[in-house]
Amino acid sequence: xxxxxxxxxxxxxxxxxxxxxxxxxxxxxxxxxxxxxxxxxxxxxxxxxxxxxxxxxxxxxxxxxxxxxxxxxxxxxxxxxxxxxxxxxxxxxxxxxxxxxxxxxxxxxxxxxxxxxxxxxxxxxxxxxxxxxxxxxxxxxxxxxxxxxxxxxxxxxxxxxxxxxxxxxxxxxxxxxxxxxxxxxxxxxxxxxxxxxxxxxxxxxxxxxxxxxxxxxxxxxxxxxxxxxxxxxxxxxxxxxxxxxxxxxxxxxxxxxxxxxxxxxxxxxxxxxxxxxxxxxxx
Amino acid sequence: xxxxxxxxxxxxxxxxxxxxxxxxxxxxxxxxxxxxxxxxxxxxxxxxxxxxxxxxxxxxxxxxxxxxxxxxxxxxxxxxxxxxxxxxxxxxxxxxxxxxxxxxxxxxxxxxxxxxxxxxxxxxxxxxxxxxxxxxxxxxxxxxxxxxxxxxxxxxxxxxxxxxxxxxxxxxxxxxxxxxxxxxxxxxxxxxxxxxxxxxxxxxxxxxxxxxxxxxxxxxxxxxxxxxxxxxxxxxxxxxxxxxxxxxxxxxxxxxxxxxxxxxxxxxxxxxxxxxxxxxx
Numbered sequence: 319x320x321x322x323x324x325x326x327x328x329x330x331x332x333x334x335x336x337x338x339x340x341x342x343x344x345x346x347x348x349x350x351x352x353x354x355x356x357x358x359x360x361x362x363x364x365x366x367x368x369x370x371x372x373x374x375x376x377x378x379x380x381x382x383x384x385x386x387x388x389x390x391x392x393x394x395x396x397x398x399x400x401x402x403x404x405x406x407x408x409x410x411x412x413x414x415x416x417x418x419x420x421x422x423x424x425x426x427x428x429x430x431x432x433x434x435x436x437x438x439x440x441x442x443x444x445x446x447x448x449x450x451x452x453x454x455x456x457x458x459x460x461x462x463x464x465x466x467x468x469x470x471x472x473x474x475x476x477x478x479x480x481x482x483x484x485x486x487x488x489x490x491x492x493x494x495x496x497x498x499x500x501x502x503x504x505x506x507x508x509x510x511x512x513x514x515x516x517x518x519x520x521x522x523x524x525x526x527x528x529x530x531x532x533x534x535x536x537x538x539x540x541x542x543x544x545x546x547x548x549x550x551x552x553x554x555x556x557x558x559x560x561x562x563x564x565x566x567x568x569x570x571x572x573x574x575x576x577x578x579x580x581x582x583x584x585x586x587x588x589x590x591x592x593x594x595x596x597x598x599x600x601x
Numbered sequence: 602x603x604x605x606x607x608x609x610x611x612x613x614x615x616x617x618x619x620x621x622x623x624x625x626x627x628x629x630x631x632x633x634x635x636x637x638x639x640x641x642x643x644x645x646x647x648x649x650x651x652x653x654x655x656x657x658x659x660x661x662x663x664x665x666x667x668x669x670x671x672x673x674x675x676x677x678x679x680x681x682x683x684x685x686x687x688x689x690x691x692x693x694x695x696x697x698x699x700x701x702x703x704x705x706x707x708x709x710x711x712x713x714x715x716x717x718x719x720x721x722x723x724x725x726x727x728x729x730x731x732x733x734x735x736x737x738x739x740x741x742x743x744x745x746x747x748x749x750x751x752x753x754x755x756x757x758x759x760x761x762x763x764x765x766x767x768x769x770x771x772x773x774x775x776x777x778x779x780x781x782x783x784x785x786x787x788x789x790x791x792x793x794x795x796x797x798x799x800x801x802x803x804x805x806x807x808x809x810x811x812x813x814x815x816x817x818x819x820x821x822x823x824x825x826x827x828x829x830x831x832x833x834x835x836x837x838x839x840x841x842x843x844x845x846x847x848x849x850x851x852x853x854x855x856x857x858x859x860x861x862x863x864x865x866x867x868x869x870x871x872x873x874x875x876x877x878x879x880x881x882x
Contacts, residue, residue, distance in 0.1 A: 354700055476718045483710045486700050489691070493663060493684055494765070495715035541745030543701045 321563040330453055334572070337455045338558035340463040341519045341528065344470050346551025348512040349533035350543060351474070351505060355485045360506075362526040363419040364400050365513045369430025369522055371396030372447045377433045389447075390462050393517060396426070397510035405503040450521030450573025452562065463515050470508040474547075477504060482543055519558065520573040528554060531580035538591045557583060614677050616641050616769055616799045617662060619824070622671035624657055630822065631657045635671070637818065637826035644795035645826070646814035647803045653821040655803045659771050662801075663689055675769065683769075685714065688762030690772040696758070698747055704757050705742045708732055711764035725764075732763040736790065752783035759790070770794060772802040776809070788813045 325331050352361050375392030378384040400422060407418055434444050446454065474481065484491045484501040492498050516525035536549035561576030615638035622635040632654045639645055647655050660666040661673050664680030675683035688711070711732070712725040721729075733739045736756040741749070749757060755775055762770055772791070776784035784806065791800050792813050801818070804810055810817055814829045 354697075479709070479721060480713065480718065482702070482706070483713055486702060486707070486710065487696055489665070490689075490710060490761075491713070492665075493687075493689055494710070494713040495685060496713060497715075497717075500717075537701060541701045541747055542703060542706075546701050 321566040324566075330455070333455045333457065333460055334452045334562060335559065336460055337452055337463060337519055338562060338576075339555060340460070340467050341515045342532075342554035342558055343551050344467050344512040344515050345528050345554040346532055346536070346549075347471055347474050347547045348508050349529040349554070350536065350547045350550050351481065351485060352509055352529060353533040353537060354543060354546075355505070357505075357509070358526060358530045359416070359419060360404060361509050361513055361529055363423040363426075364397050364404075364510050365517060365522050365525045366423045367400045367426030368393045368396050368514060368517050369447060370426045370433065371430075372443070372517075373430035373433030373437070376443055377437045380437050380439055388458070389443075390459060390514070390518070393514045394462075394466075394511070397514050398507065400426070401506040401510035402503070405499070405506045446521070447517070448521050448523050449571055450517075450519055450524060452519050452572050455518060459518055463518065466511045466515050470511050473504060473508050477501065478544075481505060520576060524573045524577045527577040527580060528558070531577070531584050532557065535580075535584045535587050538587050553580075553583065615639055615674075616643075616676060617801075618672075618674045619661075620672045620674075622661065622668045622673055624654075624661060624666060624668050626657075632661075632820075632824065633822050635824040637824060639799060639801070639816065639818075639826065641799055642795055642797070643799055643815045644791060644813060645799070645801045645816045645818050646810040646829075647801055647818045647820055648805070648807065648810060649820035649824075654824070655820045656773055658818075658820055658824065659689070659773055659801070659803070662769075662771060663687060685765065686768045688765055688767030688770045690755075690758045690762045690770070690775055692773050692777065696746075696754075698754065700746065702746050703742070704733070704738060704744050704746060704749070704753075704760075705729060707746050707757050708760045708764050711761035728764045728766065729760070732760040735763055735794075736760045737786075752779040752787075755779055755783075755787065759787075763794075768798050770798055770800045772800070774803045774805070776804065776806065784809070 321331065325335065352358055371392035371394070372389045373392075374396075375387050375389040378387045378392075403422070404419075407415065430447075431444070437443075480491070480496055480501055481504065483494070483496065484498055484505070488498050488502075491501070512529065513525055516528045519525070520528045532553035533546065533550040535553055536546045539549055540546050557580040558576045561579040562572050564570070564579065565572040565575035618638040619635045622632060623630065624632045635658070647658065649655050657666065661668060662675060662680060664673075664684060673680050676686055708729040709721050709725060712721065712728050730739070730742075733742055736759050738753065738756050738760060741753060741757075744753075746754065746757065755778065759772070759775065762772075775791075776787055779787065788809050791802055794800050795815070810829070816826055817829055818824055818826045
């Protein structure tokens with residue numbers, strides 16, 4: 319049973335491949351920004367908070383028949399709310415950022431678990447949300463992901479020079495007259511949008527790995543941010559499709575396989591580049 | 602060109618002026634009753650012990666901090682309004698040296714202005730190329746910032762500050778992390794730059810101060826500006842270590858080491874409670 323052979327017959331597989339491709343673009347572009355700004359922990363907190371939105375959506379749909387409030391919408395609203403909270407937090411000094419992130423992270427998950435417990439019916443959702451359910455991606459999810467991609471990549475292209483300046487040195491940006499708070503908010507929001515997409519592919523627990531590993535690997539291979547984004551996108555695409563294919567035959571969980579493959583690639587590139595730079599320094 | 606302190610008659614005013622400026626971080630006062638005026642096209646060495654307030658002084662000029670009392674004016678404007686005419690080179694440690702950008706990328710950032718979005722245009726690229734040429738780094742334009750030596754990194758940041766076309770250039774310990782020959786080259790560069798703009802640089806190297814600067818600004822909670830010609834080089838005592846704070850001693854009027862009398866004087870613009878905040882002229 320191979321992915322390629324079944325791909326033409328099953329729409330759900332085609333959707334899964336398309337979802338991987340869409341998620342890879344945002345993971346590569348936004349993941350690079352997150353990695354160079356050293357804010358992967360923030361992304362992880364947003365990712366875990368998303369469970370509250372997913373749980374709330376399920377509760378509203380099943381218990382109160384609010385059909386339009388889809389899990390994707392719930393995830394999106396929660397991620398944006400957390401992004402706004404974090405952006406406002408970074409404007410205030412004196413707050414211990416890591417402690418606030420941990421609080422948001424755990425309270426978000428607690429709310430999600432409670433919402434799901436209050437939801438009538440079979441509790442299959444939680445597992446999918448936590449560890450990904452890429453084989454259950456539907457047409458509506460794909461449309462939403464395409465829109466989110468267009469927004470995030472469009473925003474990065476539009477503001478590229480200024481986002482890079484804020485990420486490189488926010489004081490310099492402020493002295494050049496840039497509205498640093500605005501661009502930090504933009505970075506928070508596009509990170510949140512990307513996390514929502516990656517949660518659909520790899521799940522809450524593993525999404526941040528897909529955001530971080532390809533970008534970190536690309537960071538070993540190139541020293542320019544633009545190229546890092548391109549390389550990270552290609553790597554994210556390769557590992558997510560590769561992971562999907564590897565998991566399909568033995569019926570392994572796709573999200574976990576994707577992350578494991580990304581980690582193997584990262585370690586391999588790390589070892590190769592380390593050895594090469596050692597060889598170089600010996601010359 | 603006049604080198605008289607406060608004499609800015611060529612353009613109708615000093616490039617930079619402090620009038621009765623006091624500044625405190627929370628409860629400890631960092632600067633007290635600072636008054637001076639820097640004339641156009643001078644090369645000012647800012648000297649003083651660590652913790653004496655040199656970086657605070659630069660941050661006040663940039664409007665990154667606001668004085669508790671007194672007034673700072675840059676080109677006759679509030680510091681925030683004059684920022685685009687000021688180039689700032691912070692200590693090189695302020696940067697993430699692993700950030701994936703090229704030398705040219707870093708220099709181009711110095712041309713950014715307030716607009717919300719957009720790519721760098723021809724004007725910005727030409728300004729960046731000219732600034733790189735000025736610091737002698739044109740050949741390294743495409744080199745990753747992370748692969749530069751300390752001196753090259755410092756020159757890149759100077760080029761970044763120059764790319765914005767400043768009329769006042771502030772450098773915070775620009776030679777702290779470079780080897781002596783590079784430091785000499787940088788000081789020659791500052792001298793050349795001071796022919797067309799005003800340069801303030803923080804330095805711990807007192808021989809450099811006497812060799813290059815037109816003025817010396819002594820900062821140790823108080824601040825006094827002197828023409829370099831008034832500073833008697835024999836009286837330099839570079840005793841930074843050993844717990845002593847002797848920086849330099851010149852003339853009869855200014856001894857940075859003994860600022861006790863100046864520090865006990867009241868704030869210039871108020872001597873009792875209920876002082877107004879920063880006074881507008």
